[in-house]
Amino acid sequence: MTTEPLAGTESNGIDRRTLLKTVGGSALAVALAGCTELLEGEQESAADADVPDEPIESGLQTFTEGAPSVLGIQAEYGAETAVRRINENGGIAGREMNLDVVEEGGAYLTNYQQFVDEGKDVTFGPISSSGHAEMVPEIEAQEVINVSTDGTVTTLYEEDFPDVTYSFRFQNHDVMEALAAVNQAVEVLGADSIDTYAGINPNYAFGQDEMNLFSQGIEKLTGAEQVYSGFPDLGTSDMSTHITEINGEAPDVVFSSCWGGDATLLLEQGHANDMFDNTELLVGTVLYGSANDMEEDLVDGPIYSGSRNFYWGEPSTDRWSPAADLVDEVQSEYGVVPTAHFMSGYGAVTAWATAAEKAVSLLGRWPEQEELAMVLENHGFFTPAGYHTMGSDHQGYSNAHFGELTWSDEHDAAALQDVNVFAAKNVSPPPGEISSDWIGSW
Amino acid sequence: MSRFLVDRDGETHLRLAEGMELTKNQAVLAAVGLVALLIVPDITRFTPLSFTAIHRGILFGLAAVGLNLLLRHTELVSFGHAAFFGVGAYAAAVLASQFDVSSGLLMLLGSVLAATAISVLIGYFVAGYLDIYFALLTLAFNQVLYAFVLQSGYFNYSDGLNVRPDGLNPPALFGLQLSSTGYELVLYYLTVVVLVVSLLVMWKLVNSPFGRALDAIGQNRTRARFVGIPVEKYVWVAFVISGIYGGLAGGLFALLQLHVSPEPTLYAFVSGEILFMAILGGFGTLVGPVIGGVVLVYLLVQAPFYIEYYNALTGLMLLAVVLFLPEGILGSIPKIGTGLSRRRRDPGLLREDVATIGSSLRRGVSRAATTVRIIVFGVN
Incomplete structure (x- = not known):
């Protein structure tokens, strides 16, 4: 399940037939993998299929306003980019795709219901974990596929809804980034040097899930003791009390799953209160999600961040043209560097689109929702982030990225260096197993 | 005249019960309203209208009917009615997720009891x-409840609670474990029955001596006290009744959404919206708040899909209502009806309307020109 199949390979070294076979057999899959230039003159396999003429209608709910929009708008850009690439490459089995975007904040269910009422063929989103949990039973009741961009709480498919049909999630679930953080901390400091750890995490399902998994992992690997765990409210305006506690305890490692405005606030107030003089290391699973909001002085210090299933600079863009092309396209189109949440949107659309095209070529007609859901299970596909699979548990599995936060003068933005890539099998239990049981068995 | 038809001042009235009579026009409107309610599922099946959004609107409208008892009769403005709506919703959710109660009706009973307790307090x-x-105190209690639920692990923080006893399926209604579509339909018709009964009860209440006493309290508390009305006690009772309506609506909302979280049910903005629903529909009428609820909720649900600055919608609507429809949608119908029939009889009035609009525009342009002149050249 590792995802560097084409890294370092010169694209002109692969013939078209091999490439098509590798990425799933369709020109669309190649285009969404970011290898369009290899497709000139290629015939579509699904061209003769019995497919309706009208465009595919899809809807995305994401955070488009407020502090969480630093992640949500990236997901929107990602989904739009995937849809643009789909339409520029002849659509899905010849059908163009339209995407409506709506703000998700506090309206997850009504948004999904409205999309269904409007006759959407598929829906994407949300970013919010609690919103996703709220939606899953409704998705199963309405029977219109939703591929969640994020909403990554591990227990969702492991314990709360282990047997779903129409609900899928593209982005890595929490256990993958929490354990990537554990591995990163062990690699940087060494297991013997980690005696204490602390956490500052947002006070809701996602933050509690991440802290719980990180605690289990680091205690198992290092025997470290938790000395403080604080849960500031999501979107808080002050973290100083938590930082003061950290300074008092001086733990070896601080773990955080703060994201969006909370991530930048943690770094700002951490620097202002000398937190980085009182700890050896801060590992934050989604700090880099706020890359486009960070100033140069914020990234200074022993700060490591995860980047979920995509970091644009790994493999290096001079060795991996799909990512290089994507960065260029996103910078020219939107003026930002793509973060992991960009890939959340891009990958969710790609998962569904490539599965739909596969279903058309299998059936010779446009699939029903249930048929498409069956094809999505265990479906493998490429994006510029590499190879992904949608597990039988409806959870997406990809590599997890973690690296040291730094500043890129070239892109005038925060970046990661010395990026570690953790294969899914090393940071996630196999489908069907419960993460906490799996960690307990180490 | 039969048992159901009585003559009042030469006009035939439909008599529903002792003290409950409708004029011919009112009876026709009520019948049309009832039929419209009953055929909502069919209408939404054949049109792009959203069934769930209308259902939600009716529920918020029911809460607004409760709030209107205070607003219209005691003239007290509550900015905290989401407290009862939220408590009702959370009561149902707690019963489903913490006590494995599977009966929707039991959950609804729990909602009413919880809302009663909290409104008594x-x-x-x-x-x-x-x-x-009064407005600030109600707002304060609302915020305290919101913050408490948001910080409480028992209520699962901002994530909220499911109203699915087995984790996936909706609760049973009338002992039946229904399919998703069947559940929605049965719940909707239960809502219609609850709404009609609630409106009849409210009608009876406001036309009773107790309702008249509330009117007296609203007009002048001191005088009301001097004529022997126990003012605080009556306001307290009205407040509790109002809260029960909110709790009932919240319980049904929980059964509809099957998930309850603090922001859509307990947040102070929701209180503002419930108040606005009463004003929008016509707080001088019994049914107006329901109309206001349906219209506002429908717009709030739909707007983000069509308008970029949808957050401004409530404010703009509030401005429009205050400036052009101060008596609300339903409250303005008689005035609009009278105006139209006068213009049918005397088309010359239309010319006067055009002249009035013209002169208003001229005045506006003249004022703007004067303002610009003063800005550019000064007062002299």
Whole structure:
């Protein structure tokens, strides 16, 4: 399940037939993998299929306003980019795709219901974990596929809804980034040097899930003791009390799953209160999600961040043209560097689109929702982030990225260096197993 | 005249019960409204209208009917009615997720009991206050409840609770474990029955001596006290009744959404919206708040899909209602009806309307020109 199949390979070294076979057999899959230039003159396999003429209608709910929009708008850009690439490459089995975007904040269910009422063929989103949990039973009741961009709480498919049909999630679930953080901390400091750890995490399902998994992992690997765990409210305006506690305890490692405005606030107030003089290391699973909001002085210090299933600079863009092309396209189109949440949107659309095209070529007609859901299970596909699979548990599995936060003068933005890539099998239990049981068995 | 038809001042009235009579026009409107309610599922099946959004609107409208008892009769403005709506919703959710109660009707009973308890408590503290103090106190209690639920692990913080006893399926209704579509339909018709009964009860209440006493309290508390009305006690009772309506609506909302979280049910903005629903529909009428609920909720649900600055919608609508429809949608119908029939009889009035609009525009342009002249050249 590792995802560097084409890294370092010169694209002109692969013939078209091999490439098509590798990425799933369709020109669309190649285009969404970011290898369009290899497709000139290629015939579509699904061209003769019995497919309706009208465009595919899809809807995305994401955070488009407020502090969480630093992640949500990236997901929107990602989904739009995937849809643009789909339409520029002849659509899905010849059908163009339209995407409506709506703000998700506090309206997850009504948004999904409205999309269904409007006759959407598929829906994407949300970013919010609690919103996703709220939606899953409704998705199963309405029977219109939703591929969640994020909403990554591990227990969702492991314990709360282990047997779903129409609900899928593209982005890595929490256990993958929490354990990537554990591995990163062990690699940087060494297991013997980690005696204490602390956490500052947002006070809701996602933050509690991440802290719980990180605690289990680091205690198992290092025997470290938790000395403080604080849960500031999501979107808080002050973290100083938590930082003061950290300074008092001086733990070896601080773990955080703060994201969006909370991530930048943690770094700002951490620097202002000398937190980085009182700890050896801060590992934050989604700090880099706020890359486009960070100033140069914020990234200074022993700060490591995860980047979920995509970091644009790994493999290096001079060795991996799909990512290089994507960065260029996103910078020219939107003026930002793509973060992991960009890939959340891009990958969710790609998962569904490539599965739909596969279903058309299998059936010779446009699939029903249930048929498409069956094809999505265990479906493998490429994006510029590499190879992904949608597990039988409806959870997406990809590599997890973690690296040291730094500043890129070239892109005038925060970046990661010395990026570690953790294969899914090393940071996630196999489908069907419960993460906490799996960690307990180490 | 039959048992159901009575003559009042030469006009035939439909008599529903002792003291409950409708004029011919009212009876026709009520019948049309009832039929419209009953055929909503069919209408939404064949049109792009959203069934769930209308259902939600009716529920918020029911809460607004409760709030209107205070607003219209005791003239007290509550900025905290989401407290009862939220408590009702959370009561149902707690029963489903923490106590494995699978009966929807039991959950609804729990909602009513919880809302009654909380409104008795809050009402005790606020019944003696007036005007801004009453408004702020209700808002304060609402915020306290919101913050408490948001910080509480028992209520699962901001994530909220499911109203699915087995984790996936909706609760049973009338002992039946229904399919998703069947559940929605049965719940909707249960809502219609609850709404009609609630409106009849409210009608009976406001036309009873107790309702008249509330009117007296609203007009002048001191005088009401001097004529022997136990003002605080009556306001307290009205507050509790109002809260029960909110709790009932919240319980049904929980059964509809099957998930309850703090922001859509307990947040102070929701209180503002419930108040606005009563004003929008016509707080001088019994049914107006329901109309206001359906219209506002429908717009709030739909707007983000069509308008970029949808957050401004409530404010713009509030401005429009205050400036052009101060009596609300339903409250303005008689005035609009009279105006139209006068213009049918005398088309010359239309010319006067055009002239009035023209002169208003001229005045506006003249004022703007004067303002520009003063800005550019000064007062002299």
